[in-house]
Amino acid sequence: MKRKNETVRISIIGFGYVGSGVAEVVTRKRAEIARKHGLDLKIVGVADLRGVVVDEDGLSAKTLRKLSAGERGVGSWKEAAAEGLTSLDLIKEVEHEVVVEATPTNVETGEPGLTHIISALEAGRHVVTSNKGPLALEYRRLTELAARRGRELRFEAAVGGAMPLISLVRQNLAGNGVISLRGILNGTCNYILTRMAEEGLPYEHVLKEAKELGIAETDPSKDVEGTDTAVKLVILANSVFERNATYKDVAVAGITEITTDALRLASEAGFVIKLIGEVNKEGFLRVAPRLVPKADPLNVGGTLNVAKVKTDLAGEITVIGKGAGPIEAASAVLSDIIWTAKHF
């Protein structure tokens, strides 16, 4: 994919918030990407649990809009139940270069993402994913498979949403040794702690409010108990520090026990309390509520994410950005697609 005006055919597996966000940004940015990068991005197939739609010339903006609005049965749509056509058929049988994997995260089995990613790499396709599960469970197996097949596996959206963290370390800080990474990798927890500290409101009250605003899920346990942050930390440990860590290696504490009194006392002493994920080159992995000085760059509010990268040459670099949201996650996916297309 090195020549100018190269066509890059893309499939999107999983068409919920992130999948439809990717369709929207590819549609919106297509002309600009062709002009700036010499790449003609075409979405040739979309699959979800219900079915598959394929157009080898590229699905039209109108079809993609209808799919994003929840319509099915558009274009050459085939129902999985009626016609037995699944996402795996799209991945294996339709000629294309990049599979975008955006199905739900499952940190127990990695499925269905794990099978999608393995099948895509085995079929000779590059993979860009926002799905944490397969990476947290089988990072080494997947990256070794990608290397054997000479294909790229990229996953910026899985860790910090829109925040460019993996590419910052791998590309912009190439040549630096990374000593540690510390940060806030879960927007729901950050929202809750920020509101509790600023308004003096109790945990249960703010959690209810976050659910009403759609910031917390109906079952927020993975966020508030620190699991989501821990899973992201495992991916960082494996990708940045070349470890072979799993979730069991992380000491995890969440935010459910934090009281307004603790936040007030911290504030009087010049601190805030944040749920911080930390990983360093010695293999230390921890998620826990930590005191952060008010003037520290890690003190970001609301649903923002932040990461401080400590390096041997550049010193400390901090990135701040939106960790979730369909367009924000799609921004990271799009950037991974463009990088892949330009380097292979």
Ligand SMILES: NC(=O)c1ccc[n+]([C@@H]2O[C@H](COP(=O)([O-])OP(=O)(O)OC[C@H]3O[C@@H](n4cnc5c(N)ncnc54)[C@H](OP(=O)(O)O)[C@@H]3O)[C@@H](O)[C@H]2O)c1
């Ligand atoms: N939302 C965010 O802001 C965000 C940010 C960063 C990363 N992520 C990650 O990105 C992934 C997608 O998130 P999302 O918010 O877009 O989730 P979502 O809205 O729940 O969408 C998931 C999609 O995957 C489909 N799906 C489920 N099982 C499938 C299978 N076996 N084969 C094909 N498609 C299947 C679902 O289809 P049906 O509708 O037919 O069930 C749905 O279209 C997750 O792993 C999430 O953790 C999300």
